[in-house]
Amino acid sequence: MTLPVIAVVGPTGSGKSDLGVALAQRLDGEVINADALQFYRGMDIGTAKLPPEERQGIEHHLLDVLDITEEASVAAYQQDARSSIDAIRGRGRVPVLVGGSGLYIRAALDRLDFPPTDPAVRARLEAELADAGSSVFRERLRLVDPVSAERIEDDRRLIRALEVHEISGRPFSAFMPRREYHQPAVQIGLRVDRDLLRERLADRVLGMVRKGLLSEVEQLAAAGLRNGRTASRALGYGQFLQVLDGALTESEAIEDTIGATRRFARRQLTWFRGDPRVDWLDWQEPGIVETAVGLVRSSGDLS
Template identity: 45%
Template structure:
């Protein structure tokens, strides 16, 4: 079950699980497809399912990392697929719920994420630092498709492509093959896509932002800071980045909810673009339709 932020996914997922339980069908367990609900202590700003909801319906990938730990898409892919396998092994149905199109595709599609090595990358950067055109020409000789997609002036991406080749022995372009195909690794995958009308979604986003501020987002952000350094991923979470700016004296607390709502709306528009490009995720699909179709 996917859709933009504040589209009602968590509520619908719980209703689906309850309907299954009432009907005596195969139980549902939720697998959260989200980059931030994985973090312990980040509750208010992530609209994390409540302890009561999680006690009623098992949830996976909630509170599994400390905010100091970095989360990559590749790491999340492994965690989510392991959780899905665990749910299936116990005879339950995994219901993936989230709004990240990238994470969603990383879990359900055969996408591969090449490794990285800071030392190898630094060596390549030093080798070509004064000759971006030469680096691109070298890439064109060893991986023409990658060179075609990377501009001659983009040394950072050129270096990344050469790094992958050196680390894996595979062309960087080989890792892109699956992106243009929407073919799930899970047979019989069913998708419910939630996308309220734009004005309704904006209102829901504004109400969520107000709820975060009223629910103690600033205090939660301050507690996170006190607990220790945050990973790059955790620092970028919508709501927390804005709260940290206020704690640092760089923004006005009175504008916190408005700022969060504006940034969330921009993110929601990007989410819609991700999902609309996937023919498995097609509106119209309201909450009632989603519940009915997944029973």
């Protein structure tokens, strides 16, 4: 029996966490986090991390696995997520990925290889480009990877493409992702009316503030939040660090966070709508859990 991996995707604030738990309950599953900011210990309120008491006894994986000063890595996540998937499947249970970080979802689900890197090679190429110029480097790339040479416009990516070819012997374009599942999977997207989502996201941010977002940021700042390249720029956290620094009032930080969250949700929708494999359900659809279970069962023998 092949057990498909389930991924619950969509914009922030659409109810992914609740549906993920419900599906895990119905299908004897375990949840794997696919929200890059929920990797961080202590970042609970501002990431809407589901509290343990609301997880309904369902095992959750890849939550609270990084310190706020560490940088999240898609390549490392791919390895960790696939290890979690294999372990869950080995127990005869169903893996349920839940999150809105599109690249992380693809890393877990799709045939996606990450090109190697070598800081020494990159530094040498940067020095060579400074002397030779972009046109010379573009011609060098055209000889070994004409596809990338046509696509790439900036110097940074020119260097990256030549770095990858020098290290691996493969063209950078060979690492481009394909919409091809690494193993059987089904993606369920949650669709929310745009105006309703805008209102919901504003309420969500206000709710985080009422729960103590400023206090959470203050505690994390004392633990080194400003030194975390990823964590310090997270929605809400960057804004409320500025409150602590006196650069923004709390009201300004709230408005800035609401606007940034809405823009982020639009980018998430653009990403997931670009994948024709996603089955979209209205987040308020009556019987949404039953409908989602039906989609999963129709994609594999889970009876």
